[in-house]
Amino acid sequence: xxxxxxxxxxxxxxxxxxxxxxxxxxxxxxxxxxxxxxxxxxxxxxxxxxxxxxxxxxxxxxxxxxxxxxxxxxxxxxxxxxxxxxxxxxxxxxxxxxxxxxxxxxxxxxxxxxxxxxxxxxxxxxxxxxxxxxxxxxxxxxxxxxxxxxxxxxxxxxxxxxxxxxx
Numbered sequence: 716x717x718x719x720x721x722x723x724x725x726x727x728x729x730x731x732x733x734x735x736x737x738x739x740x741x742x743x744x745x746x747x748x749x750x751x752x753x754x755x756x757x758x759x760x761x762x763x764x765x766x767x768x769x770x771x772x773x774x775x776x777x778x779x780x781x782x783x784x785x786x787x788x789x790x791x792x793x794x795x796x797x798x799x800x801x802x803x804x805x806x807x808x809x810x811x812x813x814x815x816x817x818x819x820x821x822x823x824x825x826x827x828x829x830x831x832x833x834x835x836x837x838x839x840x841x842x843x844x845x846x847x848x849x850x851x852x853x854x855x856x857x858x859x860x861x862x863x864x865x866x867x868x869x870x871x872x873x874x875x876x877x878x879x880x881x882x
Contacts, residue, residue, distance in 0.1 A: 721766050722758050729772045730755075732840070737779050739835045742820040750786070754778040773850055776840070780832060787828075822872040826865055833861040834869075 730751065737747035754775045758765040768774045823831055829851075836847045837858070844862075848855045 721771070722755060722762065725758070725771045725775070726755055729775065733772065733775055733779060736776060736835050736839045737783065739820065739823055739839045740780065740831055741783055742824050746783075746786075750779045750782045751775070753782050776836075777850070784828070818873060819869075822869040825872055826868055830861045830865050830868075833858055834865045837862060 733751045733754070734744075734747050737750050738744055741747055741750070757778050758771075758775060765771065765774065823834065826834065833847055833851065836842045836850060837844065842850065844855050844858050848858045851858070
């Protein structure tokens with residue numbers, strides 16, 4: 716193993732962060748790990764392009780999100796063909812996960828994909844509104860509107876769950 720391997724260096728720095736961000740998108744730790752690993756495999760198979768990219772973590776995140784979208788698209792097609800299968804978010808964050816984490820991931824799962832990606836990039840990946848807009852190729856106003864919509868929609872789900880827990 717070469718110590719100067721750029722893919723390995725980014726893996727060591729970014730793997731956990733990327734998995735956390737993808738878990739917030741899909742709600743499933745195993746699926747998030749698979750997608751992030753697959754993104755790194757893509758980086759290795761496109762090493763020349765990967766080395767030239769200025770923001771390698773953003774490149775990997777984009778690949779992971781695209782892989783996740785493809786999985787969901789295939790699941791929707793499969794669900795249409797085989798009605799017994801359903802393409803919905805199944806939350807599996809591993810053993811010992813605090814209930815509030817599960818509630819947040821559930822609330823994220825109720826958002827549309829563009830809104831969910833915006834929320835994860837801003838709140839989980841800790842990108843500014845301008846950085847999210849640039850990465851998604853949308854105006855900053857769109858990012859702000861999505862974040863506002865997400866806060867309102869998530870609050871409904873989180874309040875409902877909190878009320879149900881106290882009943």
